Amino acid sequence: MGQVVAFLYAIPVLGLLAQLVGYLLDNLQFVAHGAVALAIPIALAGLCGVMCERSGVINICIEGVMLLGAFVGWIMGVVATAILGPGTPLPIFGLTLPLLIALAAALLAGMLLSLLHAWLSISVRVDQIISGTIINIAAAGLTGYLNTLISQLSPQGAGAFQPLSLPDTVVDIPVVGWLLNAVLDQGPIGITAIVLIVVMQILLFRSRWGLRTRAVGEHPKAAETVGIDVIRLRYRNVVLSGAVAALGGAYLSMEITNSFQANMTAGRGFIGLAAMIVGRWTPIGTFGAALLFASSQAISQSIVFTAPSGSLGDLLTIVPAQFYDALPYLVTIVVLAGVIGKSIPPAADGQPYEREAAT
Amino acid sequence: MSRVDSALRRAWELLAIPVLAIFLAFLVGAVVIVLSSGLVGKGFDLGLPLTAYAALIQGSLLTPTGIVETFVQATPLLLAGLGVGLGFKAGLFNIGAQGQFLLGAVGAIWVGTVFEGAPAVVAISAALLAGMVVGGAVGFVPGLLKATSGAHEVVTTIMMNYIALAALSWLVTGPLKLPGSPQPVTASVTSAALPILVGRDGHLGILIGLVAVPLLWFLLYRTTRGFEIRTVGANPDAARYAGMRPRLVTVVVMTLSGLLAGLAGAGNVLGLNHQMTATFSTTVGFDSITVALLGRSNPWGILPAALLFGAMRAGAGLMQIQAGVPAELVDFVQAVILLFLVANSVLRRLFRLRGVTAELGTTETLSRSYGSEGVH
Numbered sequence: 001m002g003q004v005v006a007f008l009y010a011i012p013v014l015g016l017l018a019q020l021v022g023y024l025l026d027n028l029q030f031v032a033h034g035a036v037a038l039a040i041p042i043a044l045a046g047l048c049g050v051m052c053e054r055s056g057v058i059n060i061c062i063e064g065v066m067l068l069g070a071f072v073g074w075i076m077g078v079v080a081t082a083i084l085g086p087g088t089p090l091p092i093f094g095l096t097l098p099l100l101i102a103l104a105a106a107l108l109a110g111m112l113l114s115l116l117h118a119w120l121s122i123s124v125r126v127d128q129i130i131s132g133t134i135i136n137i138a139a140a141g142l143t144g145y146l147n148t149l150i151s152q153l154s155p156q157g158a159g160a161f162q163p164l165s166l167p168d169t170v171v172d173i174p175v176v177g178w179l180l181n182a183v184l185d186q187g188p189i190g191i192t193a194i195v196l197i198v199v200m201q202i203l204l205f206r207s208r209w210g211l212r213t214r215a216v217g218e219h220p221k222a223a224e225t226v227g228i229d230v231i232r233l234r235y236r237n238v239v240l241s242g243a244v245a246a247l248g249g250a251y252l253s254m255e256i257t258n259s260f261q262a263n264m265t266a267g268r269g270f271i272g273l274a275a276m277i278v279g280r281w282t283p284i285g286t287f288g289a290a291l292l293f294a295s296s297q298a299i300s301q302s303i304v305f306t307a308p309s310g311s312l313g314d315l316l317t318i319v320p321a322q323f324y325d326a327l328p329y330l331v332t333i334v335v336l337a338g339v340i341g342k343s344i345p346p347a348a349d350g351q352p353y354e355r356e357a358a359t
Numbered sequence: 360m361s362r363v364d365s366a367l368r369r370a371w372e373l374l375a376i377p378v379l380a381i382f383l384a385f386l387v388g389a390v391v392i393v394l395s396s397g398l399v400g401k402g403f404d405l406g407l408p409l410t411a412y413a414a415l416i417q418g419s420l421l422t423p424t425g426i427v428e429t430f431v432q433a434t435p436l437l438l439a440g441l442g443v444g445l446g447f448k449a450g451l452f453n454i455g456a457q458g459q460f461l462l463g464a465v466g467a468i469w470v471g472t473v474f475e476g477a478p479a480v481v482a483i484s485a486a487l488l489a490g491m492v493v494g495g496a497v498g499f500v501p502g503l504l505k506a507t508s509g510a511h512e513v514v515t516t517i518m519m520n521y522i523a524l525a526a527l528s529w530l531v532t533g534p535l536k537l538p539g540s541p542q543p544v545t546a547s548v549t550s551a552a553l554p555i556l557v558g559r560d561g562h563l564g565i566l567i568g569l570v571a572v573p574l575l576w577f578l579l580y581r582t583t584r585g586f587e588i589r590t591v592g593a594n595p596d597a598a599r600y601a602g603m604r605p606r607l608v609t610v611v612v613m614t615l616s617g618l619l620a621g622l623a624g625a626g627n628v629l630g631l632n633h634q635m636t637a638t639f640s641t642t643v644g645f646d647s648i649t650v651a652l653l654g655r656s657n658p659w660g661i662l663p664a665a666l667l668f669g670a671m672r673a674g675a676g677l678m679q680i681q682a683g684v685p686a687e688l689v690d691f692v693q694a695v696i697l698l699f700l701v702a703n704s705v706l707r708r709l710f711r712l713r714g715v716t717a718e719l720g721t722t723e724t725l726s727r728s729y730g731s732e733g734v735h
Contacts, residue, residue, distance in 0.1 A: 060513065060517075120698075120701065120702060124701075124702050124704060124705060126701045126702065127701075129452055129513055130652070130697075130701055131701065133454070133645070133648055134694050134697045134698050134701065135694075136645070137645045137649065137690060137693060137694040137697070138691060138694035138695065138698070140645075140690060141687050141688070141689070141690030141691030141692075141693070141694055142391070142687075142691045144685070144687035144690065145391070145395070145685045145687035145688050145690070145691055146395060146398075148685035148686075148687060149395055149398070149399055149685055150398070150399060152399070153399060262687075267521055270517050270518075270521070271521075273514065273517075274514065274518065277514065320529045320533060322525040322526070322528050322529035322532075323525070323529070325521075325524075325525040325528075326521065326522045326525035326526070329518040329519075329521045329522045329525075330518075330522065332514070332518050333500075333504070333510070333515055333518050333519075333522075336504065336508070336510035336511070336514060336515060336518075337504050337507075337508045337510050338508040338509075338510070
């Protein structure tokens with residue numbers, strides 16, 4: 001057996017691939033868990049994009065909404081802890097009352113900021129990309145301003161949600177143990193995100209709401225003639241999508257860390273948008289693309305953690321770490337350029353709707 | 360008499376909305392300052408906005424140093440804003456000024472270090488040229504992709520920003536790293552450093568920025584190419600029927616736009632920092648969009664817009680020191696200015712402004728072809 005592996009690894013070029021597979025198998029648990037954890041905020045951002053764009057509203061302010069969600073989740077945790085005390089965490093997820101209040105506040109803030117985008121792009125009919133850009137700048141400015149102001153007080157935060165640690169017997173199940181561990185060894189927001197992806201996929205293609213959303217995104221006039229209120233449906237989708245993006249922000253400041261830094265979303269809103277495009281405007285596809293983007297990062301982390309040996313190790317140490325950082329963006333550009341098949345947006349994406357009678 | 364009258368009316372028509380938007384945005388900023396002063400437990404300090412804005416004005420307009428600093432801060436915004444505005448004129452939204460700026464700056468430093476020891480004229484020209492070429496190349500890629508495959512520049516330029524960030528980090532920690540330095544920084548340029556013309560750091564770049572304004576205006580409004588650009592922006596289909604080449608215009612304009620942002624980066628780093636760090640941070644990317652929108656994409660409008668935001672940046676430091684109001688307030692106020700500007704239909708209804716031309720005019724074709732499949 002060992003001889004077969006050694007032989008495989010020695011083949012030129014293909015051997016490198018074999019070594020990579022071997023390395024990944026050895027570090028499967030670490031890489032898979034890291035990839036899922038890194039993919040969650042990207043997937044939530046992409047899901048926010050899917051909800052908006054399927055109904056015909058371009059949303060490039062996901063980044064800003066996430067950032068506000070992250071900030072409000074953290075700061076309301078501080079406020080709630082100051083008023084209520086830290087509270088005793090429940091055995092599951094480390095839930096405390098301040099944490100739950102903070103999460104609710106984060107979602108609400110995300111919905112409010114999305115309402116602004118909805119109003120600007122649906123009612124005022126401002127160019128939707130301009131509107132999104134403004135909201136991104138405003139969110140970065142406001143959270144940066146308040147963060148600088150508040151950090152002077154060195155506030156006491158509400159801590160973070162805890163992952164659902166699986167017992168070793170489950171993790172050690174052959175073949176599927178690593179998968180269960182990767183998906184389920186997450187906090188409440190992470191698990192909600194995975195459930196949400198599946199639920200939204202079903203809703204979008206199998207429910208009345210989904211049919212209406214897609215109709216409004218493809219041909220709003222036709223949708224209106226069969227009695228769908230285009231304006232109301234778009235408002236509802238955009239506002240609800242704000243909660244999804246804010247959940248992604250809260251994941252960053254309340255689940256994988258317990259603090260807020262200026263611009264901590266670091267472009268995840270935009271990568272989410274890219275994941276949405278690569279995933280062709282479907283929730284599952286978006287999650288898949290998010291996983292793809294995240295695994296390049298997870299593998300690069302793993303390489304830093306335990307460098308592979310042999311000729312693969314030599315090759316990977318030549319490739320600069322920054323290459324892996326840039327990989328998701330390169331993939332997106334390649335996909336957009338149509339190299340890996342076309343990705344076609346909803347037909348009415350970005351076009352404000354005006355009723356016949358109003359013109 | 361009637362000529363003065365009509366000139367006044369014209370000024371009112373042009374300026375009413377921007378001035379109102381700026382005034383209202385500072386009002387919103389004041390509300391935020393008061394509310395946040397209550398949040399950090401100083402009690403709601405109603406005088407704080409006045410103290411803060413007084414420091415902002417003092418730091419930017421009331422002293423010679425402040426005025427020079429205003430111009431220094433305004434110059435990169437002006438050059439990058441001209442680039443973004445040029446894009447808007449052709450119906451293209453270049454969100455990639457950030458990446459073009461950063462890589463332009465690295466390119467300038469790289470060539471600057473190569474030409475170390477050469478006569479200043481040679482070194483400076485070579486370094487500035489390198490900044491323009493690199494910035495132009497970073498803009499060319501999204502332009503080419505849009506023209507050939509219809510990949511929307513909004514997404515590709517944002518992606519390019521992150522690729523640029525990774526490339527910057529790689530270059531400064533790797534090939535361009537100053538040997539023996541503990542921190543990831545490049546070597547400093549001296550031959551290619553822009554000469555200081557006025558004050559402590561009023562460098563040559565300011566002049567370059569000011570010269571670019573009439574040049575760009577001439578290109579847009581007095582040449583056939585400029586007419587072609589504006590026609591493609593207004594209606595690409597009509598432009599094509601008239602025998603113009605929307606695809607070519609897309610590529611050329613994106614390249615020029617990137618070139619201007621690259622020049623902004625080169626000028627800024629050759630004039631001020633003289634070296635690059637891996638974490639070089641700037642807000643030029645978004646600020647230049649704000650400047651272009653406030654200036655309605657017209658070079659003569661972008662100049663005062665850049666000076667306004669330059670002044671805000673120049674005074675923000677003093678505001679933070681004297682009033683304890685974090686400098687990030689400036690970013691927020693900028694966004695609110697834009698908000699009122701684009702929601703001008705609401706402003707006009709609210710304040711009963713009649714006969715005021717307020718449409719941004721240039722951005723209507725932007726969202727049409729987002730995602731994939733171009734219009735042409």
